[in-house]
Amino acid sequence: MSAKQTGKRSETPEKYTWDLAAMYKDQATYDQAFKKGQTAVEGLKELEGTLGKSPESLAKAIETYFDTLREVENLYVYAHLVNDQDQTVSASQALEAKALQLYSEFGQNVAFFQPELLAIPEDQLESFIDQNEQLQGYRHYLEDVNRFRPHVLSHSEELMLAKASEVFATASKTFSLLSDADLKFPAIQDENDETIQLTHSLYGKMLESKDRRVRRDTFKEYYTIYDQFKNTFASLITGEIKLHNYEAQVRHYDSARHAALFNNNIPEAVYDTLIDAVHSRLDLLHRYVHLRKDLLEVDDLEMYDMYTPLLGEAPIKVTYEEAQSIVLEAVKPMGEDYVQIIKEAFSERWIDLYENIGKRSGAYSHGTVDSKPYILMNWQDSINHLYTLIHELGHSAHTYLAGKNQPFIYSGYPIFLAEIASTTNENLLTYYLLDKYDDPKIRLYIINNFLDGAKGSVFRQTQFAEFEHFMHVEDAKGTPLTQDFLSENYRELNAKYYGPGVNSDSEIALEWSRIPHFYYNYYVFQYATGFSAATYFAAKIYEGDQETLTSYKDHFLKSGSSKYPIDTMKAAGLDMTQEDYILKTLDLFEERLNEFESLLKDQ
Numbered sequence: 001m002s003a004k005q006t007g008k009r010s011e012t013p014e015k016y017t018w019d020l021a022a023m024y025k026d027q028a029t030y031d032q033a034f035k036k037g038q039t040a041v042e043g044l045k046e047l048e049g050t051l052g053k054s055p056e057s058l059a060k061a062i063e064t065y066f067d068t069l070r071e072v073e074n075l076y077v078y079a080h081l082v083n084d085q086d087q088t089v090s091a092s093q094a095l096e097a098k099a100l101q102l103y104s105e106f107g108q109n110v111a112f113f114q115p116e117l118l119a120i121p122e123d124q125l126e127s128f129i130d131q132n133e134q135l136q137g138y139r140h141y142l143e144d145v146n147r148f149r150p151h152v153l154s155h156s157e158e159l160m161l162a163k164a165s166e167v168f169a170t171a172s173k174t175f176s177l178l179s180d181a182d183l184k185f186p187a188i189q190d191e192n193d194e195t196i197q198l199t200h201s202l203y204g205k206m207l208e209s210k211d212r213r214v215r216r217d218t219f220k221e222y223y224t225i226y227d228q229f230k231n232t233f234a235s236l237i238t239g240e241i242k243l244h245n246y247e248a249q250v251r252h253y254d255s256a257r258h259a260a261l262f263n264n265n266i267p268e269a270v271y272d273t274l275i276d277a278v279h280s281r282l283d284l285l286h287r288y289v290h291l292r293k294d295l296l297e298v299d300d301l302e303m304y305d306m307y308t309p310l311l312g313e314a315p316i317k318v319t320y321e322e323a324q325s326i327v328l329e330a331v332k333p334m335g336e337d338y339v340q341i342i343k344e345a346f347s348e349r350w351i352d353l354y355e356n357i358g359k360r361s362g363a364y365s366h367g368t369v370d371s372k373p374y375i376l377m378n379w380q381d382s383i384n385h386l387y388t389l390i391h392e393l394g395h396s397a398h399t400y401l402a403g404k405n406q407p408f409i410y411s412g413y414p415i416f417l418a419e420i421a422s423t424t425n426e427n428l429l430t431y432y433l434l435d436k437y438d439d440p441k442i443r444l445y446i447i448n449n450f451l452d453g454a455k456g457s458v459f460r461q462t463q464f465a466e467f468e469h470f471m472h473v474e475d476a477k478g479t480p481l482t483q484d485f486l487s488e489n490y491r492e493l494n495a496k497y498y499g500p501g502v503n504s505d506s507e508i509a510l511e512w513s514r515i516p517h518f519y520y521n522y523y524v525f526q527y528a529t530g531f532s533a534a535t536y537f538a539a540k541i542y543e544g545d546q547e548t549l550t551s552y553k554d555h556f557l558k559s560g561s562s563k564y565p566i567d568t569m570k571a572a573g574l575d576m577t578q579e580d581y582i583l584k585t586l587d588l589f590e591e592r593l594n595e596f597e598s599l600l601k602d603q
Contacts, residue, residue, distance in 0.1 A: 171239030286499030365395035394422035427538030
């Protein structure tokens with residue numbers, strides 16, 4: 001099947017679709033399981049008031065809680081995948097909506113669980129664990145819940161906050177509606193003088209245009225809309241920041257950042273270390289900016305020049321069949337056991353490969369402990385899609401190994417660790433391709449792909465993380481977050497990161513107004529830490545460090561959430577409270593930037 005064709009799903013050969021029948025063989029089987037799930041969710045109410053009665057009753061309650069969650073997750077993931085494969089099918093939309101409603105009912109019916117668990121005196125809870133073997137298997141879970149004891153309010157206060165959850169979501173929801181649904185962007189003329197109506201997705205694509213006039217028009221016209229609504233966006237982000245600071249205060253955290261990182265027991269030092277380490281090597285980003293200016297042959301580099309490809313079209317194309325062979329070779333340093341997992345992904349139909357009418361765009365990995373770790377793709381024969389494939393296979397292998405080696409309660413992994421396995425795979429692919437190709441044009445393309453990845457994931461996301469923290473700190477001090485205040489400070493930060501080689505006295509000052517991640521409550525820094533950790537591990541694995549490889553597989557890929565994320569990484573050989581792994585990533589950035597510059601001189 002040609003990757004360029006977009007037809008009906010029924011026209012896609014079965015071997016290129018995921019095998020969802022491995023979860024539920026048909027609709028009747030799913031419907032039967034759904035009824036069972038509804039009964040289980042309803043039965044959770046009967047656990048209320050039983051948790052503190054005895055060690056046995058607590059063990060039974062936890063077991064019932066997670067057994068039910070397991071059923072609900074299976075039902076929801078299946079419905080979600082069915083809907084994503086063709087979102088034009090009304091029955092699939094309804095299937096996902098029903099599953100989502102069941103998830104909501106699960107949440108409502110266990111709202112009592114944590115407060116009641118924490119109502120058990122701490123010494124009594126420890127005694128329960130000592131007396132019951134089943135509870136000893138839940139020790140990490142119970143210790144993790146117990147950490148929140150100082151931050152959980154009374155039942156009535158928790159109920160009040162829960163009932164206000166929809167109110168609290170107003171700023172974030174309104175931002176999404178305004179930005180994604182209500183804003184209408186101007187039209188521009190493309191390279192062929194055809195009229196193009198700008199959208200969010202087209203904005204990024206048009207900034208990659210080789211025609212600088214198109215890039216300039218795209219940038220300036222796009223930001224006219226954010227400029228028009230800049231006071232509204234300032235009000236919305238203020239509402240979201242105030243919410244984070246309010247919740248932190250009423251739950252007795254030191255700050256909003258402390259509250260956000262406390263969820264995964266991440267020391268705040270990890271955040272500060274990231275920013276300090278990146279600050280120490282901003283000269284590398286400045287060099288890259290000057291290189292871009294020289295290659296584009298412009299007198300004054302603008303922010304709209306930062307995304308157009310430096311090297312034109314990719315010098316090689318990769319078919320899916322070729323991609324499979326390349327991926328298997330690239331991950332060989334991970335060992336034969338890992339290679340076998342990737343082979344299983346290809347042979348056991350984990351992957352839904354080609355685009356079809358109604359299929360969700362993009363790519364992701366999603367599964368449960370009982371399912372295959374499925375991958376959605378919209379494959380095209382390109383090196384970019386090769387990188388996407390090996391990235392998602394990294395997620396799926398991580399999910400697979402955690403699920404095989406941990407009980408359900410610990411089978412998931414925290415978002416702080418989620419991007420490490422996938423990006424480690426990407427790095428191994430880069431090493432493989434650089435070993436494989438001597439052609440300067442191919443090497444330039446591969447190196448540039450790494451440089452752009454580091455620019456976007458380390459430098460840019462750290463810039464976002466720094467500004468996000470700045471907004472929270474200023475609001476906590478009582479500083480009004482007006483659009484003038486936000487824009488001026490964002491402009492200064494952009495100038496600091498990108499240096500004098502690019503003009504920051506432009507519409508880029510309004511970039512804060514369009515970043516959805518600023519509504520995610522200290523989420524974005526994890527892109528930078530994850531990329532850096534992955535680069536650190538990949539280098540050691542590629543070099544043949546067997547001790548690191550063993551620790552990476554046994555103490556990271558197989559660990560799930562059986563330890564706190566920082567402890568998982570320490571067991572795998574990486575202390576993320578220290579700056580070494582970030583600096584090593586930036587050292588590799590410099591090494592490849594040096595080669596990039598050298599190759600360009602020889603062209």
